[in-house]
Amino acid sequence: MLCVFGSGGRGWEIMRIKDKIQQWSDNLKPLSGTDRLEYIIELGRKLLPLDDKLKIDSFKIHGCASNLWLVPRFEKDTLMLSADADAFITKGTAYMVLDILNGQRYGSIKKIKREDFAPMGMAELLSVQRQNGLGLLITTIKKYADSR
Numbered sequence: 787m788l789c790v791f792g793s794g795g796r797g798w799e800i801m802r803i804k805d806k807i808q809q810w811s812d813n814l815k816p817l818s819g820t821d822r823l824e825y826i827i828e829l830g831r832k833l834l835p836l837d838d839k840l841k842i843d844s845f846k847i848h849g850c851a852s853n854l855w856l857v858p859r860f861e862k863d864t865l866m867l868s869a870d871a872d873a874f875i876t877k878g879t880a881y882m883v884l885d886i887l888n889g890q891r892y893g894s895i896k897k898i899k900r901e902d903f904a905p906m907g908m909a910e911l912l913s914v915q916r917q918n919g920l921g922l923l924i925t926t927i928k929k930y931a932d933s934r
Contacts, residue, residue, distance in 0.1 A: 803894055804902065806886040811905040822911055823875065830877030833884075836870035847926055850919030852876045858930040864889050865931050869923075879908065879920055887927055895931035900924050 817825055836855055845855045852873035859866040867888045869880040883903075887895055900921050909917055 803886055803890060803898060807903060807905060810882050810886065811907065814907055819911065822907075826878035826882075826911075827874040828878070829881040830871075830874035830879075833869065833871075833877045833881045836868055840868075841870065847919065847922050849922050850876060851913065851915040852919075854880060854919060854923065856880075856923065856926055858927075860930075860934060863891050865892060865895060865927070865934070867927065867930075875912075875916065876919065879912070879916070880923060882906070883920070883923055883927070892931040892934040895928060898924070898928065 814822055814825070836857060840857050841853075841855050845857050847854045847856055850871075852871055852875075854871040854876050855869060857868045859868070865887070867884050869877075869884055871877045871880060886903075887898070903920070903924065908920055912920065
């Protein structure tokens with residue numbers, strides 16, 4: 787159910803993003819280490835693959851533990867995203883981030899901080915290099931939103 791309130795609805799998107807983060811947190815919370823990893827890997831299997839023509843350096847997020855590509859599509863008011871990776875754990879992480887931020891308004895994405903994703907508990911699960919990759923994914927999405 788969509789419930790728009792205050793400021794002509796402008797406050798809704800940021801709340802919606804944080805609600806989605808909380809929803810993912812609630813999904814992950816009951817799972818222990820190995821079960822949580824398996825769940826994220828299964829999510830990675832749901833991520834639609836990118837066409838190989840889009841797996842180019844300009845869409846690659848450098849600094850990740852595996853190859854990760856993020857392709858933006860700029861709509862009038864919203865950012866649409868596609869991603870692919872060569873590791874299922876990375877694909878699963880990207881799947882969750884894209885579920886949260888895909889189709890959101892540029893201004894709402896600009897307000898999000900990396901720390902807003904902390905309730906999902908990914909830092910406890912991922913290696914330091916994969917945590918950096920998650921941060922780089924979020925930062926790159928914010929840069930795309932900032933360009934609008």
